[in-house]
Amino acid sequence: MTQLIPAFDFHQVIVAPWSQDAAGTFPIVLMGFLVGAACGLVGTFLILRRMALVGDAISHSVLPGIAIAFLLTNSRGTLPMFIGALAAGIVTTLLIEIIHRKTRVKQDAAIGIAFTSLFAVGVILISLYASKIDLDQECVLYGEIGFIGLEEGITLGGINFSPQLIRMASVTLVVAALILIFYKELLVSSFDPALAFSVGINASVVHYSLMCVLSAVVVSAFESVGAILVIAMLILPGATGSLLSQRLPRVMGLAVLHAAMSSVMGLHLATWLDCSIAASMVVMGAFLFAFAWIFSPSQGIIQRFIRSKPKLDEPPADLPAAEKSAVG
């Protein structure tokens, strides 16, 4: 165990990354933040629409899209990868819907069938054409955020902005802009589909657009955090935000803050324990979630506990459950 967990050296873990290794640290932290922010913004809407597990499915199934794009074009170009991932995302959404609509299999099982099949195809393609596809199985699972900053890009203030970083930044900006522009449509169709229909918002256009944006975000996050950790990036920021606030703009602001904090804290954790950086960022994100879960001023466990202290004239303890189901 002592071998496993190194001694905590304050200078090495906290100070060094920002002094000696700043040029290496900054791109990683920035990348973690950008991935977390883009995923968190999209993920907030996924959570609202109860589609968190569709996010799970799409994050798995972009893999065959990427693999096929690699095989067809023999390159790691941005455009083929995006097209492959978009196609895979749409195919997944369609598959889930077809299985769910055409048979009596329920939606949860349909999700499970669709994404495991597609992911399996992706893994098989990668292991069959290992020499042609520049991806290995571990990278697929948890990414290689540490290598993101290595490629030569634009140098600003002594820090190298690699092409991947620039791409992720533009994706994040586009996502933020899209959410700003279509905020009303997203909001209305997420909370009240009937109202959305009556004011002329086409729910299925909103649905499929959201799925396309999700695929694009997932594929750009893929290289740095892999197929599974990206689920955490999608869900954790929004979930943490919604524990702290009930207002959607505030939830999204908190999600971005969560992305920034977990990125920085994750880097330090990874420096200390010498383990996967992306996974550490998720672990710290989960830590922040747990923190919000316990201490949230409006609905944290402690707050609930204090509030549920029995007062004589109050109805019995099973009321909160009823309230909850009424809200849900």
Add this chain to the structure above:
Amino acid sequence: MNRPFKFSLLIPVLLASATNAHAARIGELTDSSIVEQALRFFTFQDPTVRFALAGTILLGITCGLLGSFIVVRKMALVGDALSHAVLPGVAFGFLWNMSKDPVAIFIGATVAGLLGAAAVHLIRHTTRLKEDTALGLVLATFFAVGVCMLTMIQRLPTGNKSGIDKFLFGQAAAIGAGDLKLMAVITVLAILAVMLFYKEFLVTSFDSDFARSCGFATHVIHYGLMLLVAFAVVIALQAVGVVLVSSMLITPAAAAYLLTDRMHWMLFLSAIFGMLAGAFGAFFSFLGPGLPTGPFIVLGATTVFSIAFFLGPKHGVITRWFKQRSRSNRIQRENTLKSIYHVLENRSFVGESVSLRELAERRRETLEDARIQSKALARHGLATLHEDGNQIFLTPGGWQLACSIVRNHRLWELYLTNAADFAADHVHDDAEKIEHVLGDEVVRAIERRLKYANRDPHGKPIPSLEDVQRGAAPRARREDSVGYGSSI
């Protein structure tokens, strides 16, 4: 169902003959062609082949059985969350004595899986977050902790680390004797549990309120099932891998769900499908070096599911399409027959053949469409065609069908006007639809109810049962001018 018992008897034999159980990958043993590899697989000489095959088949049975309950309880993605959540437990199990000890890993993984399930439960009951969010959150978080630990372990200088990364995508060839024993124990346990508590599982799965009112401890049964699923996930890890275990739970069971309405058949079929998928995966991953087993098992299961999806006798998409097509073809034939009857009736049954042109005019169709229709009738033995297909003669069978359709139609119209007080001009459309589906019994009952009336609301005669049974057009009925058999 006693198949697994046979396998558990086989295992000691396998163990006795095993010499090279810990070969890392089958593919690395030799560099041979695909055909040679396939031959080696099917001769079962290689102990690793036997281990891999027995292992994948055992876990196919276990996952298939338990997956059936998961699918009907709509908990499919709980299995997914559970399977990702076991990863830190695998790492802890490995750390226990720095080796791939099956029992330590089993215990660690089960504990982690149950912790994950408990976390989902807690999040759902103490926050506003919905189940899907809670599942995704726990899944990814536990997985991240597991990845952190695995990357830390890989950095360690000591310990036999080989094979720990195989837990991600599965490698059936890495199944050892200890793993196989564990799998056999769990399989037997799952089969016994399902057999002993079949009634409890069944009732709580389909009607938990009823189960509670009958005094079943639904929570205990639920968590018992979760424990079994956690066991199944853990034994499947080695062959299928953390990422794809949920497929083993969901896909065979969903395929079985499409094929049957009875739970015991579903369990049986699902176990068979699981076995097939397992064997399929073991075989294909054996063919090439470095091919992971898990994805191939998943593809096997997906193949079974697609077959059930497209060709299932009851719910299959293609089957239903064919049924629908044959039904609409039948309705079209019946409508053509009805038109022929109308033509005959309009000329008071003078002459027994109808020309194509008359039929086309009656149906307001082109001559070509009428020709296609009359050919369809001839193909089904309902009519014969003469004069290059321009004259249509009804066969006795064709007459009977035409007559009974008209009879259904007119009786129903009369019934609606008399018994349901419909206006006479509002009953045609409804009768148009129902004439094709009324059964004999119902028609007789309606007829009795209507006191054997012989005119419909529009004044047309209703063919009687004798008319139908006669098998040929009556001699010109009321106008006795032209005799039967005189042709045009």
